[in-house]
Amino acid sequence: MAQNDGEIRVPDEDDILRQTLSTSSPYYYTNLLLKYHNGTEKLTADEYFYLYYGYLYQEDYRPFSKNEALDEMLLLMSSVDTSKPTVSQLEAIIERGVKALEIDPFNPKVLNILAYAYGALGDTRREQLYYDHLNNILSTIESTGTGLKEGSAWHVLMFSHAYDLLASKGYQYGEGKIISRTVEFVPVVKRGSDKTKGFYFDYSRVYRNKPDDVTIKRDRTWQFNNLKPREYK
Template identity: 30%
Template sequence: MKKLLTSILILFFIGQISYSQDWDFEKPDYSKIEKNIKDKKSNLYYESLMNRFSKADSTLSLKEKRHLYYGYTFQESYSPYGRSTYEDSLRNVLQEENLAHVDFEKIIAFGDKILRSNPFNLDALNYQLFAFEQTKDQEAFQKKLTQLRTIVDVLMSSGNGKTKENAFYVIDTSHEYNLLSILGFQFGGSQHLIEHYDYLSVAENNQDIEGFYFDVTPCLNSILK
């Protein structure tokens, strides 16, 4: 559906992101994050961070955002290869040629159900952005945009993807493909697991970039558990 595909461009322009190999980034220290999010007296206490994220708090610092995102790997609900049954329901609605107001309401409702089990599902957030844009609910649109930006800020802070040493750190393999789109690249069709890194090739581009590395350590650890 052309109208829907056009709206997905929202992802490409959040924060006017442009790819550069020289921005400042920092690898997540998972052991330190695990310790910090358990301190109930700290602003990094996980329950507090998730409550602020749920309310689309735009004042979260980058440090808090990183503890929120990477700290999720230590929650019982973390299941990087899990899949909500509502994803099929959402996909069925999106396949409709002409969407009516009731369909936008379904997109929002199914998105909410998906996000209850996976609060960092960028696809669900993006489709909700589309629905809120179409229903002209600006308040809800801005809240979802804040949440989406929170996640993207963390991903962009972790690396530049150029090498294994400077890989992007993700807690969900779907975020690899989301990040490619956000950076303005198209998946080149080739994916390889190298040690604890995913390597995705990208289609021909004017920056002559062949692909990106993503550290997927939490995802692999979840399989071992």
């Protein structure tokens, strides 16, 4: 079923597993991922939905794996004047960004920075591709609830995706508070007349894949508004 604007779609694990593992399904995961990476065809809202939440059932989904390429990319970005970067800086950022996506293919901060870097190099096709991926991944997460109460939490595959979503909306946020075994509340700083106190996130998929010897730490996100991404029509 196609997703309508404003329709809440809580991930149905049985449906996602069935659709993404069946070779006869239009949402067979191998094909979806190839389409996502190739960028020659636009993905539908349904395809992004099954792509994002279907990643849970892939061997590569390891939410606690160290992503050294991401750390290197963010370190490079911290030294770049985003209004006048050099070609060598941009190429180095892209190299590490592409590698970072091997660990976390739907990382919003990486997609955001790759869109910026390709745009700064004049590669408008790839700039548009990563910009589309960014917006559709964020929209997919938002489609799973309102985020305004525990029973309508936003479902994410990584802790960082929650913080990136808030950063993309311009929110500054505080330390998350555990509400239940699967849901956390992330408080946000009040903005003008906005009375929103915070948002709820469902981390159940992350917790289910936590090794016993891992201590949970939350990574801080890259500030999206620093890049002033292009507005596409």
